[in-house]
Amino acid sequence: MYIAHKHIDEIFEYDGSQINPSWAFQEFGIYGSSIITWIGPVNITADNLKDFADVGLEIKSSNMVNFICEFFDQQPPNMRIAYLRQRLLVMIFREILTEYGIKTKREGDDIFVDGGKLSISIASVSLSSAKIHFAFNLEDKGTPEDVEVCGLFDIEDEEENQIFNDDNLLDLINETVLRFTDELKTIENDISKTKVL
Template identity: 45%
Template sequence: MIYEHLEEPLLYDGSQIEPVWALSELGIKGSSIITWIGPMDVRDIVDYEDLDLEIKAGEALHFIVEHFDEQPSSLRLAYHRQRILVMLLKEELSREGFDTRRDGDDLYIGSSKLTVSIATASISSMKIHLGVNLHREGTPDDVETVGLLDEKPELGMDGVVRIAENVAMAYIHELDSIEEDICKTRVF
């Protein structure tokens, strides 16, 4: 699995959840996890429960994951992997001193929402987006939100990038470990 952090800010508008985005926009071929920091204003909402909601942030850390290892792709597996990614983020934030709680695929600090996430599948691949608010500013007025840098400004952008890399590498390691377990297990 390929990992790349984009240095330039990029608006997450939902188009990045489309199949083969990393190939068509970045030239990255194969399963990948791409991270960047940028605003969020989702126009093409995938989750039917969120169709009437605003999903936006002034500045967020974004993860886009794409897997091509199951044909046909599996929405169920995409959601399982999404939960793994969120739990790895929770672990990493704990190491950084954040006290978060998980409810499904969302992380909270107290009663304030820290993340947004979606998983989806196409004929060719499974996709995950995980967005982590960096600030409250720019998030919807009707949702109590929190940002990493609101809570710990001393973390700075270097710390946010470190979190992105650590989570991405932990995710890749977790999936590699699962593959190794599959290869060494006798089945009946």
């Protein structure tokens, strides 16, 4: 399965509407399965909430890295597979952070550092595709007052040096996308070479 990746340099807000089907095609002319990444604020409006458990909650942050994934390989789309892929993306991102010496905790699809919530995520399906939104905070700014938050740029190593900054952030984004898409491709390859029972 080919998955196109496009990183958008323009800063714009994720309000929840970007998880609608065929957003990448409508906005950027990208056909087929894709991952769109960009940096920008998050402020999910009530009419765009997809998780019933989040109704009435504020989901916002001034500065996050956003991933919108869309897959057309399952027809009809499968919610369970969408969530399995979401967890895979989250765990791959967490694996990369571990390689940089960052200790994290995962609860479902959320990643925490020193008790602070680093990421948010949701998966869902439409009639034609499966969608994932995954995002992680760069700073603890503009977030709900009742939620303890961690920003990636706030994390330091043992010598109190900032681990991630503007200079290596894009490398982190690209590495996360590359490992995720490679994992999905190797799964497809394993399926194609495995003898059925």
